[in-house]
Amino acid sequence: MKNKKALVIVFSICLSFGNWFYCKSQTSNQENLKRKEMENYLRTADIISVRKDESAGRTAPWRINLNDGKIARQGHFKHVNRLRPSLFPADSYKYDIAAYELDKLLNLNIIPPIVEREIEGTKGSLQLFLEGIITENDRERKKIDPPDPISFKNTLEVINVFENLVYEEDCFDLDDTLINMEDWKIWRVDFSMAFSPIPELIPGCKITRCSKKLYQNLLKLDNEAVKAMLKPYLNDEEIEALLKRKNIITENERKIRKIDPPDPISFKNTLEAINVFENLVYDEECFDPDDTLIQMADWKVWRVDFSMAFSPTLELIPGSKITRCSKKLYQNLLKLDNEAVKAKLNAYLNDEEIEALLKRKNIIIEKIQQLIKEKGEASVLFQ
Numbered sequence: 610m611k612n613k614k615a616l617v618i619v620f621s622i623c624l625s626f627g628n629w630f631y632c633k634s635q636t637s638n639q640e641n642l643k644r645k646e647m648e649n650y651l652r653t654a655d656i657i658s659v660r661k662d663e664s665a666g667r668t669a670p671w672r673i674n675l676n677d678g679k680i681a682r683q684g685h686f687k688h689v690n691r692l693r694p695s696l697f698p699a700d701s702y703k704y705d706i707a708a709y710e711l712d713k714l715l716n717l718n719i720i721p722p723i724v725e726r727e728i729e730g731t732k733g734s735l736q737l738f739l740e741g742i743i744t745e746n747d748r749e750r751k752k753i754d755p756p757d758p759i760s761f762k763n764t765l766e767v768i769n770v771f772e773n774l775v776y777e778e779d780c781f782d783l784d785d786t787l788i789n790m791e792d793w794k795i796w797r798v799d800f801s802m803a804f805s806p807i808p809e810l811i812p813g814c815k816i817t818r819c820s821k822k823l824y825q826n827l828l829k830l831d832n833e834a835v836k837a838m839l840k841p842y843l844n845d846e847e848i849e850a851l852l853k854r855k856n857i858i859t860e861n862e863r864k865i866r867k868i869d870p871p872d873p874i875s876f877k878n879t880l881e882a883i884n885v886f887e888n889l890v891y892d893e894e895c896f897d898p899d900d901t902l903i904q905m906a907d908w909k910v911w912r913v914d915f916s917m918a919f920s921p922t923l924e925l926i927p928g929s930k931i932t933r934c935s936k937k938l939y940q941n942l943l944k945l946d947n948e949a950v951k952a953k954l955n956a957y958l959n960d961e962e963i964e965a966l967l968k969r970k971n972i973i974i975e976k977i978q979q980l981i982k983e984k985g986e987a988s989v990l991f992q
Contacts, residue, residue, distance in 0.1 A: 644713065647722040650677055651684060651735050656728060659686075668700065668801060673728065673735065683740075686726075687801060688733030693844065700802050702734035707842035708775050708800035711851075714838060715826045719768055719797050736798070741791055746783035755793055764795045766818045773810045774827075774854055777803040780814035806846040808853035810861075819862050827859050828905040859905045864898075870908055878991045879910045882935045888925045889942075889969055892918040895929040919958055921965040925972055934977050936990040942974055 654675040661671050673684040687702040705723055712720040723736035743753075755761035765786070772780040777800055779785065787796045810816065832852055839848055862868075870876035880901070887895040892915050894900060902911040925931070947967050954963055980989045 644718075644722055647737060648724050650675070650682070651722060651724045651737060652726060653677065654682070657681070659729060668702075671728070671733075672738075683738035685736045685738050686728055686733050687736075688731045689801070690732070693806065693847065698802065699805075702801060703842040704803050705734045705736065705799070705801050707839050708777075708803055710838050710842070711775065711835070712771070714830060714835065715771075715823060717767065717771065717823065717826075719764075719771065719795065720800075721796055721798065739787055739789065739796060742787045742789050742796070744784050745786035745788060745795075748788055749783065757793070761793065761795070763818075763820060767820050767823055768795070768797050769814065770816055770819050770823060770858060771797070773814055773816055774858060775800060775803040775851065776805040776807055776811060776854065778805070778811060780811055804843055804847045804851065806844075806850040808850045808857075810854060810857055816858065816861060819858075824859070824862050827855055827862075830855060856902050856904070860903055863903065863905065872908070876908065876910070878933075878935060881933045881991070882938050883910070883912050884929060885931055885934050885938060885973060886912070888929055888931060889973060890915060890918040890966065891920045891922055891926060891969060893920070893926060895926050919962045919966065921961040923965050923968045925969060925976075931973065931976055932980065933989055933991060934973075936992060939974075939977055939990055942970055945970060 654677040657674040657676050659671055659673055662669065668687050668689045671686040671688070673686050675682050675684055687705060690701045690703060691697060691699055692701050692703065693699045702725075706725055709720045709723045712718070721737045721739055723734050725732065726735045727733075728735070743751075748755075768786065769780060779799075779802075782799075785797060785799045787798060788794070789796070835852065836848055839851075843851070880896075883901065884895060894914075894917070897914075900912060900914045902913060903909070904911070950967065951963055954966075958966070977989060
C-alpha cells in the first residue's frame with residue numbers, strides 16, 4: 610500500500626482554514642469546468658505558495674496553492690522521476706501523466722486532471738487536489754454505505770480493469786481510491802509505479818465484470834494513437850506490454866460475455882486453418898484458447914507462442930484431427946519448396962526438426978487429398 614499521508618494532512622489543513630482555501634466542496638465548480646480548462650488552469654495559474662514535506666510519503670510530494678485571479682485551488686506536485694530500466698523500483702511522475710492520458714483516451718474520467726509543469730526549476734506532475742473526499746479505506750472503516758451500491762460497485766469494477774490495463778500492482782488499493790462525499794464520484798490516484806513491462810494481467814487482481822462503455826472503448830482503442838499519446842512518458846517495451854494487456858482484457862471479456870463473431874463461418878474457417886498450421890509445426894498446445902487472440906475491432910484472429918513447437922515427430926498431433934483446410938493454405942503447401950524451407954529455417958531449427966516438418970507437410974497434403982476423394986473438394990476446402 611502506498612503512503613497517502615500527504616493527502617490526509619492537506620485535507621485536514623484545508624478544513625481548518627475554511628474559506629481561505631475554498632474548502633467548501635468544489636464539486637460543482639469542478640464539474641462545470643471541462644478537463645481542458647482544468648488542465649489549462651493547472652498549467653497557467655499563479656503559484657501562491659509551495660509547501661515541501663520530505664516526510665510525506667514515498668515520493669515526498671509538494672503541496673501547491675494556486676490562483677488564476679478568479680479562484681484558488683490546491684495542487685499535488687510529484688517530481689520523482691525514476692524511469693525503467695532502473696536498479697531500484699521504478700517510480701515516476703511521468704507514469705501518473707501516462708495513466709491520465711490513457712484515462713482520457715478511454716473516456717473514463719476516473720483520474721483527476723494532471724499536467725506536466727516546472728515549479729522552482731523542477732519538472733514534475735501537478736495534479737488537482739480533491740476537496741471533500743474520503744478514502745475507500747475510511748469509508749469501509751466507518752461503515753458508510755453508498756447511496757447507490759450497484760453503481761458504486763460497478764465503478765470499482767471499472768477501476769479494477771484499468772488497474773490491470775496499466776499494471777498497477779496495488780490493485781484494490783483502498784487508500785488510492787478516493788470518494789467525493791457530496792456526489793459519490795469515485796477517483797483513483799497514484800500510478801507512479803504503474804506500466805510494468807509485463808505482458809499479462811496482475812496476479813490476484815481478477816477481472817470478472819466490465820462496463821460496456823469501457824469494453825467498447827478498449828475495442829476501438831487504436832494502437833498507433835496509444836503509442837503517439839504515451840511516447841513522451843513510456844518506453845517501447847512498456848507500451849507494447851500495455852497493448853498486449855489490452856488484447857488479453859478484451860479477449861477475456863469476449864469469453865465472459867460469450868460474444869459471437871459477426872461472421873461465424875469465416876471465424877470457424879480461420880480456426881481450421883490455424884489447426885492445420887499447428888499440426889505442421891507440431892505445436893502440441895493445439896486449440897489453445899489463451900494463445901489464440903482476436904482483434905475485436907475487425908475480428909482478425911492471431912495465434913501466438915510457438916516456443917515449444919517443431920518437435921522432431923514424424924506424424925501429426927494426436928487428438929488434433931484435420932477435417933478441413935483453406936484452399937489458399939492447401940495450394941501453398943503443394944507449392945512449398947523443400948530446399949527453400951531448409952534455407953529459411955536452417956538458422957532456427959536443426960536438421961532433424963526440419964526433416965520432421967517436411968514429413969508432416971507431406972502427411973497433411975495426403976490427408977487433405979484423401980478427404981477430398983471421400984467427401985468432395987467443396988466439403989473440405991474453403992476460401
